Amino acid sequence: MLRGRFSHKIFNPGVCFQRSQQTSSKPDAEGVKSSFNQNFAFAKHGDFIQPEPQHQNSWRSDSFLQSYVKHTVPEDVFQEMQSDLDRFGDRCVGEIWKLGRECEENPPYLRQTNAWGKRIDEIVTCPAWKKQKSISAEEGLIAIPYENNQREYSRIYQCAKLYMYSPSSGLYSCPLAMTDGAAKTIQSLKLDLPEAWDHLVSRDPDQFWTAGQWMTERRGGSDVGGGTETVAVHNMGSSYSLYGYKWFSSATDSDMALTLARSVDLEGNKVPGSKGLSMYYLKTRRNDGGLNNIQVVKLKNKLGTRQLPTAELLLDGTEAELVSSEGRGIPSISSMLTITRLHNVISSVGGMRKILSLARDYATRRTAFGTSIDRHPLHIQTLAKMEVETRGCAILMLDLSRQLGLHDNNAISDQDLLLMRLMTPVAKLYTGKMAVANISEGLECFGGQGYIEDTGLPNMLRDAQVLPIWEGTSNVMSLDVLRAIIKTRGEVLKAYGSRISAICNKADQFSAVKSSAANLMSTVEQILKTVSDRPDILEYCGRDLATSLANTYIAGLLMDHAIRSQQLADAEVLKSWMVRDMAPILRHLELYNQNSVDQQRTLVYQHYSASDVPVSS
Numbered sequence: 001m002l003r004g005r006f007s008h009k010i011f012n013p014g015v016c017f018q019r020s021q022q023t024s025s026k027p028d029a030e031g032v033k034s035s036f037n038q039n040f041a042f043a044k045h046g047d048f049i050q051p052e053p054q055h056q057n058s059w060r061s062d063s064f065l066q067s068y069v070k071h072t073v074p075e076d077v078f079q080e081m082q083s084d085l086d087r088f089g090d091r092c093v094g095e096i097w098k099l100g101r102e103c104e105e106n107p108p109y110l111r112q113t114n115a116w117g118k119r120i121d122e123i124v125t126c127p128a129w130k131k132q133k134s135i136s137a138e139e140g141l142i143a144i145p146y147e148n149n150q151r152e153y154s155r156i157y158q159c160a161k162l163y164m165y166s167p168s169s170g171l172y173s174c175p176l177a178m179t180d181g182a183a184k185t186i187q188s189l190k191l192d193l194p195e196a197w198d199h200l201v202s203r204d205p206d207q208f209w210t211a212g213q214w215m216t217e218r219r220g221g222s223d224v225g226g227g228t229e230t231v232a233v234h235n236m237g238s239s240y241s242l243y244g245y246k247w248f249s250s251a252t253d254s255d256m257a258l259t260l261a262r263s264v265d266l267e268g269n270k271v272p273g274s275k276g277l278s279m280y281y282l283k284t285r286r287n288d289g290g291l292n293n294i295q296v297v298k299l300k301n302k303l304g305t306r307q308l309p310t311a312e313l314l315l316d317g318t319e320a321e322l323v324s325s326e327g328r329g330i331p332s333i334s335s336m337l338t339i340t341r342l343h344n345v346i347s348s349v350g351g352m353r354k355i356l357s358l359a360r361d362y363a364t365r366r367t368a369f370g371t372s373i374d375r376h377p378l379h380i381q382t383l384a385k386m387e388v389e390t391r392g393c394a395i396l397m398l399d400l401s402r403q404l405g406l407h408d409n410n411a412i413s414d415q416d417l418l419l420m421r422l423m424t425p426v427a428k429l430y431t432g433k434m435a436v437a438n439i440s441e442g443l444e445c446f447g448g449q450g451y452i453e454d455t456g457l458p459n460m461l462r463d464a465q466v467l468p469i470w471e472g473t474s475n476v477m478s479l480d481v482l483r484a485i486i487k488t489r490g491e492v493l494k495a496y497g498s499r500i501s502a503i504c505n506k507a508d509q510f511s512a513v514k515s516s517a518a519n520l521m522s523t524v525e526q527i528l529k530t531v532s533d534r535p536d537i538l539e540y541c542g543r544d545l546a547t548s549l550a551n552t553y554i555a556g557l558l559m560d561h562a563i564r565s566q567q568l569a570d571a572e573v574l575k576s577w578m579v580r581d582m583a584p585i586l587r588h589l590e591l592y593n594q595n596s597v598d599q600q601r602t603l604v605y606q607h608y609s610a611s612d613v614p615v616s617s
Contacts, residue, residue: 050365088165134208252310
């Protein structure tokens, strides 16, 4: 039986009866209310309510982002950016976060027919999703680098806004990635698509278009050369009709798309492989508002990114325009891949920063064992490790944005051009993996509440899982790193070594980083020597090599930032970063051979027999 202050709230019929005997024949209203209150009282939960984490301005609360931008762009450009980023930081954690939650709670659905059976294939999205499109236009999230008002710093400006926007956007960052990719492709290839261009870079919500990229077909994967079955039948001039099945089309509600198809002649002959692919531009709807001979077969049922409409599409005579040279489809999408991979990096790092921002605030509000959890050594160590990981990934993201801005303005050096080619797949691989790990760690910081959907936290991990997959898995990115090394005959590695050497040579300017410089340079020299002396191992060590390049290059960037800022906190970040195994490629040389792979295969397939697997009907 409960005692103490809660015991009087338990209903006792005897007590109720005794009281009724003591009252007069005409009890007052309060007496009646009191007797029934014992039967029908509100549930009592005790006095404690856990304060929830509070959002902080995405710009003002991010000291590292502020520091990098301040030390990288001219003062007048910084002041212009800062005013807008400060304002936008409030919008991200207020209006945009609420809209993002609405997108999560009201995912898109497909209405294939109307009430009378007419096929309409309408993808229904919530008002919040449509509002995100308007906000993206108003804020210039695509327009900024194409207006180019900040010249070579415009991409850093855009990157900062996207980084703040992405974790609050309800996944509207995804169509923006493909929209930016389409705009960059039109610009780089000087495509004659004035209507598309004007809409893609517009700040007018009523004029702004988003773009999709329809590359993946039923064979799936990154081998689009071997997996593309869609064919293009020539009509006249540059006009074609497309016939095929697009297996995975993200942001299917977009206004236009760039896609790959295989052209056929009048006899139906086509060129196999990558050389047979060309790039086509299409609008998703005709002038009358109907779909452009496209059927939406189904919406994908995904682990995460549920806010985003992703569909399987049947193209049955879809009107399209050839925009690449015949057979040059894959080379034509290279600039698009650079952009979308950078956006993938931005989403990865943005998610890491958001979960950490909420976790550190929550640590001041949550009490355990007699004190707030930010006073517990293990908890603050966890948060500090997450902070270092986030800063390391952030500086890699920002450096790529810096290089892209130089490239946009034809001001990029040969070294930066080579580094952008090498580090784009490295960054995509590394930050995608780190996002999943760090956001998972971030959920732990909330205890059981990190597992409760109502908090808005679990979907951050679900959504992050797409980041190591979309635009190429970690192994595919590793192969792309090797491709960059081979195609440039090792020039990308020379650029990497030269950049880090130049940074380490400046270590005398800040004594707090001198010991780190010596250790870093020694590690980089060993990596370069290993790759030079053992080209036979590249096929086997690709993933460890990419991780080693990421760890060491990030260390170089952190060192460079510490030298420029002269802040001990930045030197401490560098020191903490370098505690890890900086170069796993140097630790596993004995595994990089066919014999080891054969042994690993034997282990994986032990007791496996294909004959035991039932054949599906």
